[in-house]
Amino acid sequence: GSVKTGDFAKKCPDWFIQAGIQEHSTATAAGAASTAGVVSLWADFGVFGLSETYNQQRLNDINSANLKTVLTHVGLDVGEDGKTHQAIDYVGLLRNTFGWKLVVPGDPNQTDRATRWALGEAGCVCIAMGRSKLGVLADEQGDPLFGGDYRFRYGEAVLVRPGKDGAIFALGAMTERAVKARDILREKHGLEVSVYCVSSPLAPDDGALREAAATGRILTCEDHSVNSGMGSILAARMTELGLSASFRAVGVHTYGESGSSTDVIAAMGLDEISLAKAFESLPGK
Template identity: 30%
Template sequence: MMNIEKTSAPRAIIGKHLTSLIEKNNKIIVIDNDLGTSTSSADVSKTYPNNFWELGIGEQSSLSAATGLALEGMLPVYVNFAIFATGTIWTQIRQAAYAKANLKIIATHPGLDAGPDGASHQATQDMALMRCIPNMNVILPLDENDVKSAISYALNNKGLYYVRVSREPVPIIYNSPEEANFDITNKVINSTGDDVALFFDGSSFEQAIAAVNLLEENNIKYHLIHVRSLKPLDTTNILEYAKKVKCIVTLENHSVIGGLGSAFAEVLSGHKDAAPLKIVGCNDTFTESGKSTELKLKYGVSAKNVLEKVREVIK
């Protein structure tokens, strides 16, 4: 059984980590839209006020400004809630991608993480919106140290990056960013056997742990695998497991349409010898206000749903 020993909210380290990066590279400009306290990006202003641009509630113009900075050789980092960092500025992001801008977007409160704020703030379509844009990279780090490593990775690699960061506490499995050593390959977290390969995004780690514990209680062997990058996707790893397990399950804090599961379906559709795929995520519906953990359970992002899907294949 996997136990959760320590958790933390990864979004809380964003500002401090960006501050440490600005110390080494003054070209980094952090752009905020009145949510710097919630995303923690405002921590940058305490040490480097000139590198923190508070542009008010003007998301579209802020992303345009970030693109301009990128084209002038600066390193802009736009930080906002996922709902605003995708849907609200989708046209501007598409133009930035068309221009091949060296721009980084850090999105907090993904999926159902913005629970109390209701459906208007819950970004259950953000991965779908981002992965369909050419020249876009979509990465899904796990705990706070993986997030630090992922942000550094994005800034060290040229191009447009969407970094999806959990608002809710996530179990900590890495002791440092160096141990996390972020890259875009899938990461095996735990294995007990070849019945099921459970692939999950970083913000659904708690539900993934609960799911494999439930599988274990039902004598079902598993591989628990963190998908660190949605785009590009580690297809080699996916196909490797698809040929040796009885069932593949994707678990995502996102709609069942257009996200992680859809990306896997696209990969597996061309392989006749692949294991059946079951997609676990948020139902195709608008949700409601409430605690994010309760909403995930109600709307399908749950251990119970994983077991039910597995039972459809493994009787």
């Protein structure tokens, strides 16, 4: 029930295997099955599907598996389950591998498109999402950002809002809060800040980075360890590209508390008010 595979099991019972609480053997078996010509998908909580089984997932990479791992309850969004269940290292762990692709969708529509892409993509793919239901991201005209004929493209940082006074790169579900922070900055200071939804943190979008650097200020935000997540990847890539801008990465800097997702996010300084203040701390051009 927690990872929402129940409906699939009812409709396709012959295609569903309930492996129980044995994550290591499940990662091994699912990876092995994927090398035998089937589309193998495994769903589990982030801490169990990757943190707990890192060596098995590493071996799936080494063995050129074709496994699709769907992680739920990642980041701080696991809420009341507390710090032992907060998967705040999944970007960093997959960053250590050479073949895994990681997708962290920004809303339900992008999740749908990314899942369709992943099932037809060769190699190991991880789709990571939180626990809470997300709102639908909309463009400035109010239309669904990832609706219509949108097709997921791995490595693309999607421009959610344009701006000339700075840029915010938000990892997946943090995009909605980044848009709200942008609204605060516009109302409070008259700043026009661009917002990018980053769903492929392991594959930086060079074009988006160049556009953002031209504004002079860049903030990255993620409910992932700030030491090994998206912010560190984008900062390294900017250095490789010779880009210069005031830069600050905000993310998880200590183990989170137990509580509602909203409260835990705010306590970590990742709510929209805190994000706006973090951007204000960046020196301008």
